[in-house]
Amino acid sequence: MQEPREAALQRSIDSLGHDFSGPLRQGGDYVPVQRDGCTAYVSGQVPRVGQTVVVTGRVGAEVSLEQARHAARVCAVRSLLLLREALGGLDAIQQVLRVGVFVKSAEGFSQQSEVADAASVLLKEVLGDAGSHARTAVGVYELPKNAAVELEMVVRTRDPAG
Amino acid sequence: MQEPREAALQRSIDSLGHDFSGPLRQGGDYVPVQRDGCTAYVSGQVPRVGQTVVVTGRVGAEVSLEQARHAARVCAVRSLLLLREALGGLDAIQQVLRVGVFVKSAEGFSQQSEVADAASVLLKEVLGDAGSHARTAVGVYELPKNAAVELEMVVRTRDPAG
Amino acid sequence: MQEPREAALQRSIDSLGHDFSGPLRQGGDYVPVQRDGCTAYVSGQVPRVGQTVVVTGRVGAEVSLEQARHAARVCAVRSLLLLREALGGLDAIQQVLRVGVFVKSAEGFSQQSEVADAASVLLKEVLGDAGSHARTAVGVYELPKNAAVELEMVVRTRDPAG
Numbered sequence: 444m445q446e447p448r449e450a451a452l453q454r455s456i457d458s459l460g461h462d463f464s465g466p467l468r469q470g471g472d473y474v475p476v477q478r479d480g481c482t483a484y485v486s487g488q489v490p491r492v493g494q495t496v497v498v499t500g501r502v503g504a505e506v507s508l509e510q511a512r513h514a515a516r517v518c519a520v521r522s523l524l525l526l527r528e529a530l531g532g533l534d535a536i537q538q539v540l541r542v543g544v545f546v547k548s549a550e551g552f553s554q555q556s557e558v559a560d561a562a563s564v565l566l567k568e569v570l571g572d573a574g575s576h577a578r579t580a581v582g583v584y585e586l587p588k589n590a591a592v593e594l595e596m597v598v599r600t601r602d603p604a605g
Numbered sequence: 606m607q608e609p610r611e612a613a614l615q616r617s618i619d620s621l622g623h624d625f626s627g628p629l630r631q632g633g634d635y636v637p638v639q640r641d642g643c644t645a646y647v648s649g650q651v652p653r654v655g656q657t658v659v660v661t662g663r664v665g666a667e668v669s670l671e672q673a674r675h676a677a678r679v680c681a682v683r684s685l686l687l688l689r690e691a692l693g694g695l696d697a698i699q700q701v702l703r704v705g706v707f708v709k710s711a712e713g714f715s716q717q718s719e720v721a722d723a724a725s726v727l728l729k730e731v732l733g734d735a736g737s738h739a740r741t742a743v744g745v746y747e748l749p750k751n752a753a754v755e756l757e758m759v760v761r762t763r764d765p766a767g
Numbered sequence: 768m769q770e771p772r773e774a775a776l777q778r779s780i781d782s783l784g785h786d787f788s789g790p791l792r793q794g795g796d797y798v799p800v801q802r803d804g805c806t807a808y809v810s811g812q813v814p815r816v817g818q819t820v821v822v823t824g825r826v827g828a829e830v831s832l833e834q835a836r837h838a839a840r841v842c843a844v845r846s847l848l849l850l851r852e853a854l855g856g857l858d859a860i861q862q863v864l865r866v867g868v869f870v871k872s873a874e875g876f877s878q879q880s881e882v883a884d885a886a887s888v889l890l891k892e893v894l895g896d897a898g899s900h901a902r903t904a905v906g907v908y909e910l911p912k913n914a915a916v917e918l919e920m921v922v923r924t925r926d927p928a929g
Contacts, residue, residue: 482803538801538803539801540801540803540806540808541801541808541921542797546909548908548909549909550908550909551909552909553909553910553911553912553913553914554911555909555910555911556794556795556911556912557795559795559797560795560796563795563796563797564796567796575797575798575801576797576798576801576808577797577798577799577800577801577808577809577810577919578795578797578810578811579810579811579867579869579917579919580795580811580911581811581869581907581909581910581911581917582871582907582908582909582910582911583907583908584907584908597808599803
């Protein structure tokens with residue numbers, strides 16, 4: 444039996460060792476989640492906790508694969524928290540449809556898929572089969588706030604109201 | 606009261622100081638706007654006016670933040686003009702859903718969000734609340750025609766015909 | 768009259784000179800195609816044939832424009848084969864909506880649109896007007912498995928079942 448999503452998310456948060464209890468800060472003149480009927484677009488998330496981007500720099504150089512995977516998990520948790528707020532609860536997520544992962548990469552670093560996997564696995568741990576998704580992972584040159592990873596997603600929601 | 610969209614767009618165009626009266630040229634074997642029911646996908650736009658990409662080069666090196674913001678505004682105007690043509694008018698835009706912004710970035714340049722904000726603000730100036738959107742901004746290594754910025758969007762349209 | 772899609776795809780495959788008869792391998796913890804009603808999201812594809820990514824390296828340096836265009840075609844064929852498998856046949860593709868093309872680019876290489884055109888033309892050769900689409904092409908710094916090109920797409924399907 445699938446664990447309740449709220450409990451599973453809390454377990455993921457605990458394992459990351461960050462405090463996500465404050466407001467989810469964002470820079471920029473856009474909305475975190477834009478709904479369109481049963482589709483919800485989540486803005487690109489950097490691994491920010493409170494005021495701080497917790498993993499910065501170039502993956503494959505000063506940022507290790509494991510640190511980048513940690514960053515991807517933080518991005519995924521932020522996305523879930525923003526969806527929970529916008530939709531009124533995690534149970535309103537019917538299916539994650541597409542995840543895009545951007546990794547600030549050092550020359551010669553080609554494990555963007557291994558970085559993205561950390562987020563993909565977390566989404567399935569929290570949402571079960573509803574966390575499964577199509578995905579694109581690429582290695583970019585720079586990211587906002589010198590973040591090591593940025594993650595965006597599109598999800599199907601249960602209820603078009605809101 | 607919200608200004609009529611056509612007048613607001615003209616004001617944005619005037620403030621940019623470019624002549625957008627000619628056909629909107631594009632390179633490549635694709636369509637500028639692809640509709641799917643009430644969803645419209647706008648192809649990635651570089652800051653081209655007439656035959657010329659008006660802001661080229663690497664942002665944070667030979668291109669300043671303010672020049673990059675100008676480029677982002679030109680991309681947003683092009684997108685609106687293409688939507689106006691495809692949909693038969695700006696009033697057919699019900700909601701901008703997602704904007705993707707790609708900034709050709711110098712090493713160490715991490716203000717992609719500040720670049721993208723210029724486009725986001727313009728969209729809201731022209732469309733009001735309908736211009737609000739989810740957004741992803743990243744720093745890429747190169748762009749077509751050496752453009753400094755490229756911008757794509759997905760919008761909800763009022764009318765699925767077309 | 769439009770050639771049957773299956774025959775057109777086989778002709779495209781023959782012209783590429785690769786054997787696509789085996790299973791379509793992927794790395795990573797995601798699904799190749801995620802459906803949502805009549806929309807299908809295809810995960811980012813690198814030019815892999817069997818176990819091998821057939822075009823690796825930086826376009827504009829060790830990879831030529833023509834080799835990159837070959838890579839883009841292989842990505843497009845993979846996407847079509849994955850859609851055929853997920854949808855039960857190529858005829859279930861009603862319209863390609865959006866194609867995203869990421870080119871691992873050398874400094875100064877700005878022909879990302881010319882690379883992407885090779886995929887766009889192939890899609891129209893196989894699908895006719897249904898292969899026409901909106902598109903975004905950008906130059907990234909690195910790609911998974913050192914691939915030269917990665918391609919993703921969103922398509923409209925005829926039948927929401929499946």
